Amino acid sequence: MRAPGPKRATITQVAAHAGVSLSTVSRAMNGNPTVDPELVERVKAAAAELGYSASPLARSLVLGRTQTISVVIPDLANPVFQAILRGLSHAAAEDGYHVLIADSAEQVHEETVLAATTRRRADGVILCAPRMPADELAALLPSLAPAVVVNRPPQQHAPTIAADYGAATTALVEHLHDLGHRRILFLSGAPGSASGSARSAALAEACERHPGLEIAERAASVDFDSGAASADAVLASGATAVLAFNDLVAMGLLSALGTRGVRVPEDISVAGFDDIPFAAFTSPPLTTAAVPATELGRLAWAAMGALLRGDEPPPPVALTPRLVVRASTGPARATSSPG
Amino acid sequence: MRAPGPKRATITQVAAHAGVSLSTVSRAMNGNPTVDPELVERVKAAAAELGYSASPLARSLVLGRTQTISVVIPDLANPVFQAILRGLSHAAAEDGYHVLIADSAEQVHEETVLAATTRRRADGVILCAPRMPADELAALLPSLAPAVVVNRPPQQHAPTIAADYGAATTALVEHLHDLGHRRILFLSGAPGSASGSARSAALAEACERHPGLEIAERAASVDFDSGAASADAVLASGATAVLAFNDLVAMGLLSALGTRGVRVPEDISVAGFDDIPFAAFTSPPLTTAAVPATELGRLAWAAMGALLRGDEPPPPVALTPRLVVRASTGPARATSSPG
């Protein structure tokens, strides 16, 4: 079971080949200026000849750093997390860091162990929209330091980078309200979801702001299928507009609604969250709140980089999503009676 | 710049705490049966008390394996690679392996260096649809062993897992031919793409098989935008059906065609490759050849696992995509004259 990998030259062999001590090789290879230029030449030549480069493993052990960060995400199939991962990975790569991924597959209690395990192989860990309860998260973070948290409220022991789902919700509701909608159904997502709470809070505020506005909430999930499965309940609710937990749910709903011959937005308006890459190409194109996911990833790396450098921990970041009005929302149809 | 990570207990401390030598701790923790059960208890208790677990780094160095594999992919934004990565990551995780990702961002000459670099931090590397020329790939593979290649023709020094794009192309063309199409335009993708050559070859065969069938080829690319940009050329070509390099290109084309008021499939049929998650929800829903990407990832890991175990290298695998007929293809409209 020992990997048969190509046998590589060691620093000792290079030292022998160049006729110097291995510390000189180490110094020369690491650009230590206190080495005779001529020796540097000899060493580099020997290294090149033997195809030598220092073992990252051995360096990691002695240096105490791995040049790697780990990223824990709830679901690699979710376009938003893919985008975050992408931004993160590109940014980290630019700074010469590697990325270890861990997909918890939405198994909440896997998150803690994955974070802890991968942390030991990396210099820090980025928790992407962790699903675990707030107290658990708070308890976990100190043991993970340096850590960065994405899409959760500001934390005590880690910088946070998040999209402001509350603001996004407000924008979406105002948009629907402007269109005359007074009965809205919110399809909520993962039970303990932090961004879900933010949405709910914004919904409650909207109701206070607009007497006569009724917003019901119905449990769904975070994926396409749960959206499709909600279609009948949506129809039965009597709502003239539905706010889906995210674009995936909205698309599932759109699809199931289409099957039932329900017209969108004539019969009912549908909006989502995130603006995933394909939201513009559903039929009808989806109104949504665009979350700058790639940017979230980039910023998460920036925060981690700062921590790694020993800089001041960056303050919590909250990016405001942009309302993107497309064709899936329209004027409310006349309803019989609001009760 | 040394990561300030939480200071952890070492094996020496556990040994002291349990009043045994550190070899006993090592043996106890690794389940070596030649240890007094009572001592095992003591050691485990001490370890638990100190929150100890062996440093993966130190183990990697001495054991010569990292329990990690690296995956090099051309573009994290491509749904197909996302799906492959997902299948791979889940399968590897089940076997206790970690995954290091490297996104070459379609920079062909980055692939070699990324593969080499990440290989040193991992026990093997999986090259996902590498874009590099065949000779370069062949030259690189031996130095990477154990390596697995996805979506390239069978290789000398590495197992390959691929989708049979030739068969997929044939299925798609037969489908279009059955519908009466005699002038088809193929929007080709990345210039050196291996799967692209497979498509072209299958196209040529189809022409031989069906005298009277004309298939033109036009260079596009692999993304949404290139599909959209091809719309005018597609219209000018006089083809009654177009085969896009992949679903992304097809969707871009569909979108641009819609903008121009061209009806699909009444005016022109459009088909793609891959069956990415949203292909079913374009308008009209896209006819395509479904590539089992997640399964490719799973098999890639299986092959790597075999290599790591020292088993016989698995023979090349070629999965046949499944033709998925949806609404974007229909009977050919009558054309004026075929020449």
Add this chain to the structure above:
DNA sequence: CTGTTAGCGCCTTCAT
């Protein structure tokens, strides 16, 4: 400026 020495934290013969 260069070589020698001591670890980084762990596993594994080798003795006992």
Add this chain to the structure above:
DNA sequence: ATGAAGGCGCTAACAG
């Protein structure tokens, strides 16, 4: 069944 010692490959004090 247990302990002592060597070494994985490298870097960094410490001499010289």
